[in-house]
Amino acid sequence: QLQLQESGPGLVKPSETLSLTCTVSGGSISSTEYYWVWVRQPPGKGLEWIGTIYSRGNTYYFPSLKSRVAISVDTSKNQFSLKLSSVTAADTAVYYCANSGTLSGPMDVWGRGTTVTVSS
Amino acid sequence: YVLTQPPSVSVAPGETARITCGGDNIETKSVHWYQQKPGQAPVLVIHFDVDRPSGIPARFSGSNSGNTATLTISRVEAGDEADYYCQLWESPSDHVVFGGGTKLTVL
Numbered sequence: 714q715l716q717l718q719e720s721g722p723g724l725v726k727p728s729e730t731l732s733l734t735c736t737v738s739g740g741s742i743s744s745t746e747y748y749w750v751w752v753r754q755p756p757g758k759g760l761e762w763i764g765t766i767y768s769r770g771n772t773y774y775f776p777s778l779k780s781r782v783a784i785s786v787d788t789s790k791n792q793f794s795l796k797l798s799s800v801t802a803a804d805t806a807v808y809y810c811a812n813s814g815t816l817s818g819p820m821d822v823w824g825r826g827t828t829v830t831v832s833s
Numbered sequence: 834y835v836l837t838q839p840p841s842v843s844v845a846p847g848e849t850a851r852i853t854c855g856g857d858n859i860e861t862k863s864v865h866w867y868q869q870k871p872g873q874a875p876v877l878v879i880h881f882d883v884d885r886p887s888g889i890p891a892r893f894s895g896s897n898s899g900n901t902a903t904l905t906i907s908r909v910e911a912g913d914e915a916d917y918y919c920q921l922w923e924s925p926s927d928h929v930v931f932g933g934g935t936k937l938t939v940l
Contacts, residue, residue, distance in 0.1 A: 759916075759918065759931060759933050760869075760875065760918050760920075760931045762928065762929035762930070762931060765929065773927050773928060773929075774928075775928060776928065809874055809875075816922060816927075817863055817921075817922035817924070818863075818865075818881075818922075819865035819877050819880040819920070820865075820877065820920075821877055823874040823875055824874065825873075825874055826874050
């Protein structure tokens, strides 16, 4: 059974780069059956899609974040990662990783989420 | 593409809750629904408009017609109290869209 676990710093300074990793267990990150997704949720607000990566490298990003975000896959570690540059307080959120079987499909499996606070 | 959900829905235990998700010609797209309880990750409750993942009670059902997709929860229980989000993949712009979420309160 596929399981996902987010990890990374809980505190990031304004203007710096937020870096998170999602470790996949119970399945291969390089499987052509999966798409890997990052979603965030600011405090007290709704879910916001950040981006999706396919195992073969195709990436799709939320338009308003596209200039600051990069998602990549590390097959050697069975992980995928999120980098968000030039962060501000508005990037404070719980960050979730998830997976989907198809690009238009649902996010079947979610990590538990990790809280990232942007503050000096 | 914008998905519009009512901010809140209230229902008494045992009654039926209907949570709507409005979008332009949404019936042409596949809609997925998530339940999120406080402090927890979202859980998929309906996918591809009408299908229930394994482990989701049959009390949860979905429909999608015209400009509105609907999540229906029959015989509502106290444990159904949560936030519910609709979601779809928008093409050809190629991105995920979430609705703003609906807080279901069980009276």
